[in-house]
Amino acid sequence: MQVASLTYDQVRVRAVLVPLERKVVSRVGYFDRWPLILIDLQTKEGVVGKSYLEPYLHHSPKYIVPAIEDLAEARKGRPVAPLADFQPGRKSLNLIGYEGVAMIANAGIDMAAWDALAKAADVPLAVLLGGTVGRVPAYNSNGLWLTDPATLGREAVELADEGGFDAFKLRLGRDKLEEDLLAISDVRAAVGSNAKLMVDFNQGLTLGDAIRRCHALDDQGLYWFEEPTTYNNLEGYALLARELRTPLQLGENFYGPRELYRAIMMQAGDYVMPDMMRIGGVSGWLRSVPIAAAAGIEVSTHLYPEVSAHLMRITETAHWLEWQDWADPVLQEPFAVVDGQLEVPDRPGTGIDWDEGAVTRFAV
Secondary structure (H helix, E strand, O other): OOOOOOEEEEEEEEEEEEEEEEEEEEOOEEEEEEEEEEEEEEEOOOOEEEEEEOOOOOOOHHHHHHHHHHHHHHHOOOEOOHHHHHHHHHHOOHHHOOOOHHHHHHHHHHHHHHHHHHHHHOOEHHHHOOOOOOEEEEEEOOOOOOOOHHHHHHHHHHHHHOOOOOEEEEEOOOOOHHHHHHHHHHHHHHHOOOOEEEEEOOOOOOHHHHHHHHHHHOOOOOOEEEOOOOOOOHHHHHHHHHHOOOOEEEOOOOOOHHHHHHHHHOOOOOEEOOEHHHHOHHHHHHHHHHHHHHOOOOEOOEOOHHHHHHHHOOOOOEOOEEEOOOOHHHEOOOOOEEOOEEEOOOOOEOOOOEOHHHHHHHEO
């Protein structure tokens, strides 16, 4: 394998709003369409690296796209070297903060740069990083929101059939404990008592309510409790982790390696699940997850199933991949799921390309 030298040229950035088959109904909001920022990083050598961001809010591209364009312009004519660019890229925007838009924009460029390097080497990203392609265990995160518990059993069966899944993300945090218990029992009745239920509160509870609710659900055999309260209350998470038998999951809001390190040092959770957009793209992941591995903590993913799957193939304590198909409407060839595992295809780069007709239809 020979890695070609590439040079930054320019970037093309487009925003789309794609329809969601199942509406997102959670403590953080309601979404019937999902915003994506599509990035095409063009090099002087003709190789184009592709990535996308999922910025949640419909209007957020107007703040993020200019930052991506500014970063690309500043790198024009320089070698494509994402690991070397990671910290300088953050520092170039540090006057507006290391978190938020600064990290998100850098992550988008970073993922596209790694895609370009792997394409230039004519290998999948996992292979470029010293691993192999193959399957990654996944759970289905496409539904089971805070909707009527009576509808969740039928929906769980649909989710199981989408790829032979036996692990699911279930959202909890309804007004009444009884409603959460009903949601759990209805899903289990539909997909079997051996199904793994990873439950997510989407930061919807105060710390006091989180203590009460999680203790009340601690005997339900749930796979993990995810973000029951505000993500940056690490002291509160440490308290919960000490008291609960059910493992505690957090990490989608870690902005870079130091935040992950801080959470681990505070023993704020049992598992971590970095988000590509916030952890800093591929380079941020490569600098962060070895910290978790050194502590013996298992690492799952949050969103971005395509690039995340490549990274799970080279992660020492790889755990679960969160699968959802929200970007599929604009992808030429979505990744396959077989027997509850995502298949990393033997294609150069991350393996994604745009369906330009769909991009035009969903453009904003």
